[in-house]
Amino acid sequence: MTVSPQPASVRTLDTEPDTEPVLNKGGQGSELVGRSPGQLMWRRFKRDRTGMVSAVVVLMFFVVGLLAPVISWLYGKDPYTLYGQESLDLLDDFSFPTGKFGGMSGEHWFGIEPGLGRDIFIQLVYGIRNSLLIGLAVTAATVVTGILVGVTAGYMGGKTDYWLGRLIDFLLAFPSTLFFVAFMPVVVALFVSPEDETPTYVRVLALFLVLWFLGWMGLARLMRGETLSLREREFIEAAKVSGAPPWRIIRKELLPNLVTPILVQSTYMLPAAVTAEAGLSFLGVGLLEPTPDWGRMFALAGKVYENDPTYMFFPGVAMVIFVVCFNLLGDSLRDAFDPKAGR
């Protein structure tokens, strides 16, 4: 029999320079106090300056998204009012902002939207809110589905594994962006008759459903692989021999060892879901006017870019910062959880 590595819960106690057990000062002599893997991870993560900065920035996006109504109240504007029509000096005869840099001013921080004349700052705040919340819901659902399918396939093996594998193959053969675009009207038609006006929550639900449907396979494959390799390890066998029921083994022995890949993958999946939602709205099949949306701002920005290039600046820069920080955060999380993985 070959010597297999120890389970992760034991391995994390090894002698990394930053994981040395602390000496218990108050006690007699030197009593060793261990740290939980979570604590060790947090200690390593705190030292990673890039990771901390990205985490703060990412958090800011969530705060902006969640507190959008508060920001709107403080700022004194809402995303639906057509400010350009209310005071006629904001837009010129061609419906472009009169002021410099897209009409930026103390009143309208990021300028005025060409055409309708809404406030860009509050449009962006609400756009981030809508895209982010949809992306978050999609990520949560795909992660849960991925774990369920992947762990089931890996743990059960045999026929179950085979057929779940074929299901994944089948879904991976779908052209994904095209699928999202093509199935939006069909999914909407599930809930509302095409003759009627589609309420916004139905569009949101439809977006969620199509993005979820083709979003979980990557994680499921990863989970299956990890589960397969864990299943043969001694500590799982020990649990089996001592009569633990499968549910307990999955919950207490398997899942704690899967937390790292799940968390790391989720931080990569969330920006992907947000940009996918934004992409659909950009193409005109996501959220429709007048609901503010991050992606749809780019559709208008592309049309007016020749005459009003500043309109694209803030949504674009915000999106790049958002995706970069999420990717950096994912890398830092991976390093903090498993310093041996390296780059």
Added chain:
Amino acid sequence: MLQFLLRRSIGAVVILILISAFTFFLFFSIPQDPALLACGKNCTPDAIKIIHQNLGLDKPVPVQYWNFMVGIFAGRDFAVGHCSAPCFGYSFANNQPVWNTIVDRFPTTLSLTVGGAFVFLLVGLGTGMLAAWKRGTAVDKTFSSVSLVLSSMQIYFLGPIVLGLLVYSTDILSSPKYVPFTENPGQWFVGLLIPWIVLSVIFTANYTRMSRSTMIEQLQEEHVRTAKAKGMSSRYVFFRYAWRGSLIPIVTIFGMDLGSLFGGAIITEQTFSLAGIGRLAVESVIKTDLPMIMGVMLFSAFMILLFNIIVDAAYAWIDPRVRLS
């Protein structure tokens, strides 16, 4: 080898049939009346009746599906005329068979993809390998951080910026448009240059990151160490040993990317208003042209599966272990 490819092809055909069935049944049986979906708001009963007749919606769904599948191989007759052999239905919005439109649109997507792929593969592999070769130096760090930012860009953001720089403000190039290669190779090249640049910038960054990490992984392999220990020049080891090994994951991703791009580079085509397969898909979704969506869907899925098989064949060519097993 031949047997392996044959088995894979049969698998692909099965998946194609499943996808066609899945798409067909979703489109034609989930909405209470697909005609209503195609007709939209302000629909008159007469219009619905015509759509019913045109799409053959009076028959049960399995029969409709059977007719559709038979039509692909044998052709079909519609009230408006005959639709010959690879018949993927008839688009009543465009008044021509679906297949003809796809054939019309495909060269645009093909040119866009081939040019873009050429650039991103070349630049991506080049910079990635250079970064791995000079690991830890300023070159490596610059490439890594630039590619991180670029891979976080969106085509619909970068596209207008490049257009602004090269077209609107400086007039270096004219607005992107597709001119067939056979008509005028020079204009074909100039017209597609901006889309190629933008498309490849996004992909290049991914290939840089990927080829860097697989190269570094390969350089730590034992056979590479052995080769070095034997006294081979590091250049020879780098290209003959490590590079070959690093190709496998790259070929996989490249095949997947090509497959999905050939099925329509939707966002790029939309950003630059190029009339390719991707734009066709968006147009027909907005018009709710069901037969067209169905046709494009199948076409794209076919492309993805075709490239999966090509990737498998390439594996066997690169890695002798695959051939033997």
